[in-house]
Amino acid sequence: MSTAASSAAPPHWHLVGAGHIGTLAAAYVQAAGHGVTVVRPHAVGPIETTLAFADGRRSQRLTLPTVTPTSIEQPISHLLVACKTPYTRAALAPLPLAATVTAVRLQNGIGSLDGLLPSGARLIDAVTTSAVKGTRAHHDVVAENTTWFGDDGAAPDWFDGLRAHWPNLEWSASIRRRQWQKLVANAAINPLTALHDVPNGALIEDAALHARMRDLVAEADRVLGALDESWPGDSLAAVTVVARATAGNTSSMRADVQRGAPTEIEAINGWLLRAAAPLGLALPAHRAVFEALRER
Numbered sequence: 001m002s003t004a005a006s007s008a009a010p011p012h013w014h015l016v017g018a019g020h021i022g023t024l025a026a027a028y029v030q031a032a033g034h035g036v037t038v039v040r041p042h043a044v045g046p047i048e049t050t051l052a053f054a055d056g057r058r059s060q061r062l063t064l065p066t067v068t069p070t071s072i073e074q075p076i077s078h079l080l081v082a083c084k085t086p087y088t089r090a091a092l093a094p095l096p097l098a099a100t101v102t103a104v105r106l107q108n109g110i111g112s113l114d115g116l117l118p119s120g121a122r123l124i125d126a127v128t129t130s131a132v133k134g135t136r137a138h139h140d141v142v143a144e145n146t147t148w149f150g151d152d153g154a155a156p157d158w159f160d161g162l163r164a165h166w167p168n169l170e171w172s173a174s175i176r177r178r179q180w181q182k183l184v185a186n187a188a189i190n191p192l193t194a195l196h197d198v199p200n201g202a203l204i205e206d207a208a209l210h211a212r213m214r215d216l217v218a219e220a221d222r223v224l225g226a227l228d229e230s231w232p233g234d235s236l237a238a239v240t241v242v243a244r245a246t247a248g249n250t251s252s253m254r255a256d257v258q259r260g261a262p263t264e265i266e267a268i269n270g271w272l273l274r275a276a277a278p279l280g281l282a283l284p285a286h287r288a289v290f291e292a293l294r295e296r
């Protein structure tokens with residue numbers, strides 16, 4: 001989808017979460033001529049980092065200015081949110097957000113910004129199938145696949161300019177459907193690989209794990225089908241494709257457990273449990289992984 005040509009100046013973004021996906025977003029945003037400043041809880045000076053790309057093109061050095069929440073002088077008009085979901089509330093609470101702030105949420109899971117934005121805010125959800133890993137000072141861009149931005153409206157005037165510099169970026173009028181598709185894969189693959197400390201492919205190879213994955217997918221389909229009768233409800237094949245395509249990978253939730261960090265279980269399986277409750281649906285498979293990971 002494309003927007004009408006606009007002479008509006010490119011926006012200046014504040015980025016919360018200059019980790020793997022946030023740094024990649026910052027590189028694209030900078031390339032499009034937008035400003036970007038990282039918000040950190042404590043003063044750290046400019047961030048110097050490197051992005052290496054899987055297609056062999058030259059590594060990119062990136063310098064990103066930083067500010068602390070208390071040193072921001074003007075209300076934030078454009079916000080990129082790319083911290084892990086458990087840190088979102090703490091990261092946003094001290095920010096001076098404009099009443100009409102536009103926030104782009106690059107996080108997995110659903111709902112992590114609920115109640116954290118002003119009532120006049122525009123929330124644009126992003127769903128990305130790109131993958132980045134590495135360290136704070138060096139990010140390996142493993143895949144630059146499709147990223148969808150979307151909400152209920154038309155693309156903002158800055159979108160086409162950004163799209164020219166963000167590979168495979170698309171505006172989606174059905175972002176909720178894309179979010180749900182990713183959520184089902186995350187809700188099935190991430191907790192099982194985290195709890196059993198296995199790569200994603202184990203969910204295909206191990207019959208017992210495969211059966212648990214199947215149960216998680218079926219329960220997720222039941223909730224989403226109850227929320228939207230047009231949901232196709234047959235996600236197992238798609239989730240199996242993801243597990244097979246990423247067979248050797250460590251899921252982000254497994255990586256979080258391995259380093260003793262909080263996981264994104266609240267925004268993934270927790271969202272499904274919260275959605276199921278008013279529908280009177282029990283989700284025993286999701287409840288089990290949710291409780292097991294929350295205790296870690």
Ligand SMILES: NC(=O)c1ccc[n+]([C@@H]2O[C@H](COP(=O)([O-])OP(=O)(O)OC[C@H]3O[C@@H](n4cnc5c(N)ncnc54)[C@H](OP(=O)(O)O)[C@@H]3O)[C@@H](O)[C@H]2O)c1
Pocket residue numbers: 016017018019020021022039040041082083084085087090091106107108109128129130131132133136252264
């Ligand atoms: N990596 C991927 O390939 C990928 C793909 C799709 C979706 N996602 C999603 O993107 C989100 C971020 O993932 P990631 O892999 O980029 O995580 P990450 O590398 O751990 O980056 C998160 C960043 O947030 C920062 N942060 C934490 N608390 C903060 C606060 N209060 N204020 C400001 N910054 C704060 C962290 O800083 P410190 O390092 O100082 O703690 C870190 O730099 C997650 O929801 C993830 O599921 C990631």
